[in-house]
Amino acid sequence: MTANTQHESVCIQPADLLARLNAGAAATIVDVRNPKPWDRSDVKIRGAVRIDPVQLPLDAAWPKDQLLAFY
Numbered sequence: 001m002t003a004n005t006q007h008e009s010v011c012i013q014p015a016d017l018l019a020r021l022n023a024g025a026a027a028t029i030v031d032v033r034n035p036k037p038w039d040r041s042d043v044k045i046r047g048a049v050r051i052d053p054v055q056l057p058l059d060a061a062w063p064k065d066q067l068l069a070f071y
Contacts, residue, residue, distance in 0.1 A: 017069055026066035
């Protein structure tokens with residue numbers, strides 16, 4: 001049995017994402033930077049989920065009713 005699913009990929013600018021969040025849009029933000037840049041960075045989005053991009057799971061449990069933003 002095959003599930004009929006649709007996936008939409010879009011690029012969104014950081015300012016547009018911030019505007020959506022400020023307007024109350026639900027979103028899950030996923031930080032998929034490589035380990036070295038992530039370790040060296042002093043900029044991290046509060047509440048973002050950190051996942052190593054090599055081990056990024058495509059998880060059926062990801063929210064389907066809100067924006068998923070990967071950076």
